[in-house]
Amino acid sequence: LLRHAPKTFWTVGLVQFFCWAAFLYMWTYTPGAIADTVWGTTDTETEAYQTAGNWVGVLFAVQAVGSVLWAIVIPRFKNHKVIYALSLLLGAVGFISTLFITDKFVLFISFLLVGCAWAAMLALPFTILTNSISGKNMGTYLGLFNGTICVPQICAAALGGVILSLLGGRQVSMLVLAGIFLVVGAICVSFVKETYPEVQDETVRE
Known part of the structure; x- marks a missing residue:
């Protein structure tokens, strides 16, 4: 199945690598x-560091709110690639800022x-992929596609300390x-070509 996977499987997987x-x-x-930039400490034993850690929980909640709000916007774009790349670039601005x-x-x-990027990551890759494969092996391909979520995190974790x-x-x-990774991911979106096998099959039958 992997040998015969549509090109979309691999190109979206490349985007996924940088995103995850x-x-x-x-x-x-x-x-x-955040402890460093806002509270001015890198000492994990200080009260300031613990306060920063608590505030990160608030920031992650804000990210979740941003994700929900952006999820309302995404369907308004008919071009999946445009909104996918835009979402990742917005997330990149959030991280770098x-x-x-x-x-x-x-x-x-x-x-x-950052929540904008998160919303796009949860919705658009699977939407684009399911549009490109036939129903026969869709479940298997979606299962295999989960590798594009875990493999990048394993690689990032293994190299994180060195980096x-x-x-x-x-x-x-x-x-x-x-x-920067999200910027690269947004660039990689340009390599994705959406296909619709059901439409192609219908054309062949006609």
Whole structure:
């Protein structure tokens, strides 16, 4: 099945690789990053660091709200690729902006934008993929496609410590890297070609 998988399976999978690696770094490094940029501490034993960690929970809730709101917007775009790339670019702005923001409330804007990328990641890859495959093996392909979610996170986790060291040890650098990954993912969306086998089959029958 993988040998005969439609090209869309692999091109969307490439986008997925950068997206899920980015979010793995968000989940891993946001507490340390926010403690550094907003509370001015990297000492995990301080009360300020613990306060920052609690605030990250609030930021993730804001991201969820942004995701829900953006999920209402996504269906209004008929071109899946356009809204997919736009969503990832908005998320990239959100991630990269954390390097410059020192106010905990202004970070709400950053994570609302990150929520845009999250909404697109949950909906559009599977929509594009299911449009490109026939019903016969759809369930199997969707199961195999889950590999494009776990494999990137495994790779990102394995390399995270090395990358952090190369970037100077500041955890906010990993959020900037996450933003760069989303930019690359948005570029990779251009490689995706949506196909509709049911329509093609009907044309052949005619």
